[in-house]
Structures are given as C-alpha cells and as structure tokens.
Amino acid sequence: MKNPLLEYPPLPAFTRIKPEHVEAxxxxxxxxxxxxxxxxxxxxxxxxxxxxxxxxxxxxxLHKTWSPVSHLNSVMNNEALRDAHNACxxxxxxxxxxxxxxxxxxxxxxxxxxxxxxxxLSQAQQKVINDALRDFRLSGVDLPExxxxxxxxxxxxxxxxxxxxSDNVLDATQAWSFHTEQESDLxxxxxxxxxxxxxxxxxxxxxxxxFNLEFPSYFAIMTYADRRELRQQIYKAYVTxxxxxxxxxxxxxxxxxxxxxxxxxxxxxxxxxxxxxxxxSLATKMAPDTQSVLDFLSDLAKRSRPIxxxxxxxLQDFATQEMQLSSLEPWDIMYLSEKLxxxxxNVSQEDLKPYFPEPQVVQGMFAVVHKLYGLSIEERHxxxxxxxxxxxxxxxxxxxxxxxxxxxxxxARANKRGGAWMDECASRFKTKDGIQTPVAFxxxxxxxxxxxxxxxxxxxxxxxxFHEFGHGLHHMLTxxxxxxxxxxxxxxxxxxxxxSQFMENWCWEKESLNLIARHYESGEPLPDSLFDKxxxxxxxxxxMQMVRQLxxxxxxxxxxxxxxPQQPDQIQNLLNQVRREVAVIRHSDYNRFQHGFSxxxxxxxxxxxxxxxxxxxxxxxxxxxFEEDGIxxxxxxxxxxxxxxxxxxxAEPMELFKQFRGREPSVDALLRxxxxxx
Ligand code: ZN
Numbered sequence: 232m233k234n235p236l237l238e239y240p241p242l243p244a245f246t247r248i249k250p251e252h253v254e255a256x257x258x259x260x261x262x263x264x265x266x267x268x269x270x271x272x273x274x275x276x277x278x279x280x281x282x283x284x285x286x287x288x289x290x291x292x293l294h295k296t297w298s299p300v301s302h303l304n305s306v307m308n309n310e311a312l313r314d315a316h317n318a319c320x321x322x323x324x325x326x327x328x329x330x331x332x333x334x335x336x337x338x339x340x341x342x343x344x345x346x347x348x349x350x351x352l353s354q355a356q357q358k359v360i361n362d363a364l365r366d367f368r369l370s371g372v373d374l375p376e377x378x379x380x381x382x383x384x385x386x387x388x389x390x391x392x393x394x395x396x397s398d399n400v401l402d403a404t405q406a407w408s409f410h411t412e413q414e415s416d417l418x419x420x421x422x423x424x425x426x427x428x429x430x431x432x433x434x435x436x437x438x439x440x441x442f443n444l445e446f447p448s449y450f451a452i453m454t455y456a457d458r459r460e461l462r463q464q465i466y467k468a469y470v471t472x473x474x475x476x477x478x479x480x481x482x483x484x485x486x487x488x489x490x491x492x493x494x495x496x497x498x499x500x501x502x503x504x505x506x507x508x509x510x511x512s513l514a515t516k517m518a519p520d521t522q523s524v525l526d527f528l529s530d531l532a533k534r535s536r537p538i539x540x541x542x543x544x545x546l547q548d549f550a551t552q553e554m555q556l557s558s559l560e561p562w563d564i565m566y567l568s569e570k571l572x573x574x575x576x577n578v579s580q581e582d583l584k585p586y587f588p589e590p591q592v593v594q595g596m597f598a599v600v601h602k603l604y605g606l607s608i609e610e611r612h613x614x615x616x617x618x619x620x621x622x623x624x625x626x627x628x629x630x631x632x633x634x635x636x637x638x639x640x641x642x643a644r645a646n647k648r649g650g651a652w653m654d655e656c657a658s659r660f661k662t663k664d665g666i667q668t669p670v671a672f673x674x675x676x677x678x679x680x681x682x683x684x685x686x687x688x689x690x691x692x693x694x695x696x697f698h699e700f701g702h703g704l705h706h707m708l709t710x711x712x713x714x715x716x717x718x719x720x721x722x723x724x725x726x727x728x729x730x731s732q733f734m735e736n737w738c739w740e741k742e743s744l745n746l747i748a749r750h751y752e753s754g755e756p757l758p759d760s761l762f763d764k765x766x767x768x769x770x771x772x773x774x775m776q777m778v779r780q781l782x783x784x785x786x787x788x789x790x791x792x793x794x795x796p797q798q799p800d801q802i803q804n805l806l807n808q809v810r811r812e813v814a815v816i817r818h819s820d821y822n823r824f825q826h827g828f829s830x831x832x833x834x835x836x837x838x839x840x841x842x843x844x845x846x847x848x849x850x851x852x853x854x855x856x857f858e859e860d861g862i863x864x865x866x867x868x869x870x871x872x873x874x875x876x877x878x879x880x881x882a883e884p885m886e887l888f889k890q891f892r893g894r895e896p897s898v899d900a901l902l903r904x905x906x907x908x909x
Contacts, residue, residue, distance in 0.1 A: 234259075236296045242636075242670065243299035243656070245617040253300050253315035260296045261326050264289050272335045277343045279356055287660050287714040291667070297323065298656055302672055307617050308646040331370035340364055355716045355881035362721055362880075369503060369514060378502055385499050392492050396473075396485055397833040400826075403472040403483040404444045409465065412439035416458055424451035444469050453565040466562035467821065474823035485826045489802060492832055493794045509792035512838035517723045517845070517884045521792055524841050528788065531844065531898060532781045532813045538774035538907050539815045546571060546772075561819055568772060576768035580689040582761060587693055588685040588751035589641065589677070595747030596700060599737050602746075603868035604708070604876075605629035611636075620644070620679070626707055635659075635707025637671040641696070642679040642686065651675040651695045653702035653731075660714035669718055671703040685751055690765060693747070694738045701734030708872065709879040721880020724835075725842035729884070730876060732850035739769065740862050770906030775815060777905060782813045784841040787831045791838035848901050849888060855900035856892060 235247040236256035267289050274281060297319070304316040330336065340363050343349065349357065367373070371382035410432065411417075417425055417440065427447065428440035435441060442448045442465065452465045471477025473485040496508040505511040509521050518524050546564070549571050550556040556563065597608045607627045614623040620642050626635045638656065643649075656670035675696060680686040688696070706718035715721050737743040741762055748757040786809045795801060806825055810818065818824075830836040853871065860867040874891035888896055902908040 236300065239292065239295050241657075241668075242614060243295075245299060245303070245615050247615075248299055248303065250309075250311035250315040253312070254318050256296050257300075257319045257322060260293050261322060264293055264326070265329075268330075268333075268336065272339055277339050277346070278348055279343070279352055282339055282343060283356070283359065283713070284661070284663075288662060290714065291658070291660070291662075293326075294655075295657070298654075302654060302656070303617060305648040306640060306674060308648070328370075331367065332372050334372055337364070337367040337372045340367065353713075355711050355713050355879075358721065358881055359713045359715045362715065365514065369511075371503070374502065382499065382502055385495050385502070389492065389495050389499070392488050392495070393833045396488050396492070397829060399473040399483040399485050399488070400829055400833075403479060403827075406479050406482065407468045407472075408441050408443040409461070410437055410439065410441050416440070416456075416461060419455045419457035420451055421455060424448070424455065427451070444472065450565075453562065454569045456566070459562070462562040462566060463560070467819070470561075470819070470822045470824055472823075472827045474826035476821040476823050485832070489825070489832055490796070493790065493802075494796050496791065496837065497794055497796070507792050507794065509788055509838040512791065515723060516839070516842070517726045518841070519885075521788075524788055524845075525785075525792075527845065527848075527898075528781055528785050528841055531902075532778060532785070534898075534902060535774045535777040535781070535905075535907050536813065536815065539778045542772045542775045543815045561816065561822070564816060572768065572771050576764055576771065578761065578764035578768055580691070583690050583757075583765065584687040585750050585752070586748040586755075586757045586761075587688040587690065588749070589680070589688060590685055591749045591751070592688055592693055592696065592747055593639075595743075596697060598746045599743055600700075600704065602863045602865070604872045605865070605868075606634070618644075633668055635669045635671065635703075637673055637703055637707065639673045641675045641677050643676040644679070647676065649676055651699050653699045653706065655706055655718070658706075658714050658720060659709050659711065659717040661712040666712065669707045669709065671706045673699050673703050675699065687751060690738065694735050697734040697738050698731045701731035704734070705730040705876055705879070708876045710877040711879045711881045713881075716881040717879045719879065723880075723884060724839060725845040726849060726884035728843075728846035729849045729853065729888075732847060733853050733871075736850075736854040736857070737862065739766065742862055773905040774907050777907065778813055778815055780844060782809055783828070783830075784844060785809045785813060786825070787828075787836065787840040788838055790831075844901075848898050849884075849896050851901035851904050852892060852896045852899070853888070855903075858900075 234252045234256050235244040236252050237259060238244070267285070271282060271285055300312075300316055300319070304312055340360060344360050344364060349360070352360070371379055374382055408431075417428075420428075424447075425440065428442050431441040431443065431448070432439055442452055444465070449465060449469050453462055456462050468478050471480070473483045475481055475484050475486055493508075496511075500506070500508045500511040503511060505514070507521075509524075513519075513521060513524070518527070543559075546567055547559050550559045550563065550567050554567060554570065556567075559567070597606075600606045600608070605628065607629075609625045609627065611623045611625055616623060616638060618640065621638055621640045623638055624636065625633055626637070628634050652672075652674050654672040654674070656672055657667060659669040660667055673696075675692070677686055677688055677692050677696075702719065705722075709718040711717040719727055738747070741759075744757050744762065749755070786806050789809065790802065790805055793801075793805065798804075802825055831838075831840060836842070853875070856871075857864060857867055870891055874887055878887050885895070899908070
C-alpha cells in the first residue's frame with residue numbers, strides 16, 4: 232500500500248489518509264529532510280538558488296505531509312488519529328529545535344548575507360534572510376558554549392513552568408462548584424444555562440443543578456442570575472483561582488510560578504543582549520520600541536477613560552434608580568449591563584438570523600470581494616475532501632488567472648475542534664517546476680441546517696466568517712514568491728490581524744449588507760429599523776471594554792519591562808497601579824486576576840497582549856480610507872490589494888501601511904468606530 236502522505240499531490244488525498252500512515256510518513260520525511268540539509272551544507276558557496284530555494288522545497292515537503300494530518304486531527308478527530316498525531320509532536324518539535332540551533336545552517340545564511348550577491352536579491356528575499364538570521368540569534372545559536380547551555384536550561388524550565396501554570400488554573404477551575412436543589416437559585420437564568428447545569432449535576436450523579444467555573448457556566452450566572460449572593464459567590468471563586476485567596480486559597484497557588492517565569496524571561500533577555508523581556512518581545516514585532524507601545528496604550532487610555540466613566544455612571548444610575556441597588560459591586564456589573572442593554576436596544580440575534588441564511592451570506596461575501604478586488608470565486612465539485620459538508624473554491628483574478636484555492640468547512644459537528652480559524656494547506660512560492668498556488672482552510676463552527684431550512688447565521692457568526700476569510704485572502708492573494716514572506720508568513724504578530732479585522736467592516740455597512748442579507752423566506756433585505764438597532768447596540772459600553780483591554784495590555788507590558796526580582800510584591804503592586812491609572816471598575820481586594828492570566832504566563836502573548844489593540848488601529852484606519860472614498864471604491868480596493876494583501880511579509884508592515892494610507896496609522900478611526908469620539 233502506498234502512503235498518501237508521501238505522494239505530494241497538489242491537493243491532499245483526504246479520504247485515503249489513515250492513522251497508520253501518519254507516523255511512518257513523518258519519520259520518513261524528517262530523515263529525508265535531515266539528510267538533504269546536511270548535503271546542502273557541504274557546499275562551499277551559497278546562493279539563493281543553491282541554499283534557500285532547496286530549503287523551501289524541503290520545508291514544503293514536511294508541510295505537505297503534516298498539514299493534512301494536523302487539519303484532520305482538528306476537524307475529524309478520532310482516537311487512533313489523535314494518538315498518531317500526538318506521537319509525532321515531540322519529533323517535530325525536536326526537528327524544529329535542531330534547525331534553530333544548527334550552527335552550520337546559521338553560518339550558511341550569514342555567508343549568503345555577507346556575499347556580493349545579497350544586494351542583487353529582491354527586497355522579499357533579503358527580508359527572508361534577515362528574518363532568518365534574527366530568529367537564529369533569538370534561539371541562542373551564536374552564544375558562547377556555556378551561555379548556550381544556560382539558554383537551553385532556561386527554555387526547558389520555562390516550558391515546565393508554563394505548563395504548571397496552566398495545570399493550576401485548570402485544577403482550580405475544576406475544584407470549585409456550586410450544587411443546588413432550590414429552584415429559586417435559578418431565577419433569571421436562560422433555559423440553555425439551566426439545562427447545562429442539570430446535565431452537569433447528572434454527570435455527577437447528583438439531583439438538581441451544578442454550576443462551576445468553566446466559562447459558559449460562570450458567564451451565565453454573572454450575566455443572568457437574579458440572586459445577588461450567588462453572583463458574589465461565583466465571582467469570588469472565579470477571580471481567586473490558582474491564588475492565595477478565595478475558597479481554595481493556597482491550594483493551586485501560581486504566585487511563585489509567576490515570579491519564576493518572570494525571572495527566567497528576564498535572564499533569557501539578558502543572555503540575548505536585551506535590557507528586558509519587553510525589548511526581546513518587540514524584536515519580532517511591528518512596534519518599533521517599548522516607549523512607542525507605552526505611549527500608544529496610554530494615549531488610548533487617556534482618550535477612552537472619560538467615556539468609560541460616563542458608561543459606568545449610567546450603569547450606576549440605572550442600578551440605583553431602576554434596580555434599587557444602593558451600591559454597584561463587581562459582581563453586579565455584567566448582570567446590570569445586560570439588563571440595561573436589553574432595555575435600550577431591544578434587538579436579539581434571533582431577530583436578525585432569518586436575514587442571514589448561509590447560502591446567501593457566502594454569495595454576498597463573494598460579491599463583496601468581486602466589487603472590491605474584481606475576484607471571481609468558482610465552486611469545484613471534483614475535489615476530495617474530509618466531509619460532505621466541506622466545499623471547495625477556486626479564486627480567479629480579473630484576467631482569469633488562478634490566484635488561490637480554499638476549502639470551506641462551516642458547520643459544527645462531533646469530533647471537530649471548536650472556534651473558527653484560517654490555516655495554510657499550501658503556501659505560494661517558486662518551485663523548480665513553477666509557482667505553487669496557495670491553498671487555505673477556512674473553518675467555522677456554525678449551527679448546521681435543520682428541518683429543511685438553510686443554516687441561519689447570527690450577526691456575530693457573519694462577522695467571524697468575514698474575519699477568517701480576510702486571513703484567507705491575505706494567504707491566497709499574495710504575489711510574493713519566497714515561502715517565508717508569502718501570505719501571512721513573515722508578518723509580525725501585532726500586524727497579522729489587519730486583513731482579517733479589516734474585512735469585518737463590511738458586516739456593518741448598509742451598502743454591503745444589501746448584498747449579504749436576504750430573508751430566507753421572503754427574500755427581503757434587512758429592514759432599516761433592524762439595521763439601526765444593530766448599529767446602536769454595537770458600541771454599548773465599548774469605552775468600558777476598551778479600558779479593560781488596555782488595563783490587561785499595560786499590566787502585561789510594564790510587568791515585562793520593569794520586572795525586578797528584588798522588589799517584593801511587584802506583580803500585585805504594578806497591577807494596582809495600572810488599575811488606578813486606567814480602570815474605571817473598582818476591584819475587590821481579594822481579586823487575583825493575574826493568577827489566571829494564561830495569555831501571558833502560559834501562552835504566547837508575553838509583552839504582546841497590546842497586539843490586539845495595535846492591529847485594531849491598523850484595520851480601523853485602513854477601512855477609514857474606504858469610508859472616505861466609498862466602501863466599494865475599486866481604486867481604493869486595488870490599492871489595498873497591491874499594498875497590503877499581495878505583499879505578505881515581504882516588507883515592514885509600517886512601510887506597507889504607509890504605502891496604502893499615505894501616512895502613518897492614527898487611532899482616530901478606531902475611537903470613532905468604537906463610539907468613543909464622534
Ligand atoms: Zn484572526
């Protein structure tokens with residue numbers, strides 16, 4: 232039997248891939264790749280064609296073997312596949328570490344960089360080489376031997392501590408629950424939340440209802456439960472998880488782990504020649520320096536805070552005047568906000584859904600990109616996929632040239648990972664046989680059609696689809712021929728959400744909704760009255776949400792910038808200080824939000840949480856050009872296509888942005904879109 236993962240067809244043979252193919256294929260490719268790299272490094276002189284191009288083919292071979300496996304593991308999971316998938320993970324990470332620390336490979340890049348031919352390379356090629364050299368240095372490749380060993384030690388300790396941090400949060404989340412058999416405790420909760428609590432009780436062989444600290448349960452209580460003591464109780468348990476406070480104080484305490492993580496990160500930054508971890512984080516990002524990030528966040532905070540205070544005052548007035556509460560406590564905020572939102576904007580997702588049947592929405596989205604970029608999107612029925620719900624499309628430009636292809640898998644089903652994402656199936660680059668066409672996976676988890684009706688999307692699902700398609704266009708429309716700079720490759724973390732958030736804007740304009748929204752029975756467009764309510768509700772409490780995000784971002788960034796192991800209680804003190812400067816909501820003294828802040832302690836957002844807002848500024852400002860010129864202005868569409876989408880990671884994002892906008896980004900559009908300024 233031939234192994235379909237080793238045949239490298241233009242599109243994966245999904246129906247023929249079986250779990251037993253996985254490990255054998257990965258083993259074989261890794262062996263071949265190691266041998267091929269060793270052979271490449273025996274050359275005395277290196278050129279783009281003799282070094283980088285073959286390396287791209289080597290990487291592409293591994294990607295073609297692994298990408299369908301990792302995709303199937305996400306969307307068609309089963310035990311055998313998961314075992315095969317997981318068995319390969321350590322092998323792949325070992326291979327990646329080896330490459331990053333391969334001194335001979337690093338020196339080959341360096342020689343190419345220093346050679347006469349370097350200046351003759353394209354801007355994209357030069358950037359690929361410069362980025363690679365930077366990444367080699369960031370993985371410690373050119374450190375003296377003793378420091379190299381210390382670096383490896385730090386990396387290992389950090390990875391252990393990060394997983395201990397996550398384990399503590401998980402254990403603390405699972406350790407607390409609230410069991411009740413009193414129906415009065417359920418007052419205010421929607422039926423779906425009550426069902427969920429009954430199921431949780433059943434699964435534990437208990438009568439009545441069980442609430443816990445998993446987000447859907449916590450969220451339902453905080454937003455809807457009329458019983459104030461119940462909200463207070465779950466609030467306290469939630470905000471003290473994995474800390475020295477609350478019902479399980481000290482049991483899963485992350486305090487020491489957080490301190491150790493920060494110490495090790497600081498040591499790592501020093502080894503690599505940076506003054507602190509924030510500087511190290513920025514080495515791979517768009518933001519030029521730490522002061523720019525601080526100024527950026529402080530400026531947004533200064534402008535948003537007065538409006539956030541107004542939001543809070545309105546909530547306080549509502550609490551005293553209409554809800555007869557003498558004080559507004561932290562466990563009242565979500566609950567009262569929901570009541571106020573319902574009172575002001577009586578619009579529910581249920582009212583909107585009939586206007587967003589999936590077939591119309593997808594056609595409408597294609598019509599939007601046809602108007603903007605002249606793209607034609609054609610469905611293909613002759614492509615092998617992993618499920619009957621999956622559709623496949625070719626994207627062609629105005630002269631009929633195939634630019635990209637994508638799989639679209641929109642519906643939730645058993646054994647499919649939750650959430651929505653875009654992933655690369657194949658990247659554009661120049662092979663020895665010509666240009667490889669980029670292929671994308673667009674994955675969502677919408678409610679499937681039932682009862683003879685088409686699937687009806689909520690407005691937020693519509694926005695999600697546009698968001699992921701925006702990432703997809705960035706991946707597919709690139710004209711860059713080097714793999715590490717084509718599409719989303721080589722785009723810094725704080726700029727990569729530009730094309731995706733940018734696309735969301737077409738979900739909020741009447742002119743584009745006329746293409747997207749049609750009542751699934753009557754065929755009517757979205758009525759003006761519903762559209763107006765949708766717009767009004769969009770910015771409810773957006774300034775309060777803005778300062779909350781800024782509080783997280785400033786805390787994360789300053790912590791990694793100012794960390795000093797000698798200072799006692801620095802983490803808590805810094806958080807208190809940031810809150811005094813930025814926050815409008817008062818927190819309880821026992822609040823230990825930071826002990827569960829997995830994004831920065833266990834995930835990849837350390838000194839990078841600001842990226843969310845940074846990219847939002849770029850996308851809002853880019854869209855404001857369309858507000859000025861017309862949201863379907865073809866010239867502006869072409870300019871965005873040529874300056875941003877086609878360029879991928881081939882140049883600094885600031886350069887590309889300026890090319891499109893004619894100036895540096897400004898926060899004005901984001902503040903206006905969020906209703907913070909007029
Ligand atoms: Zn995204």
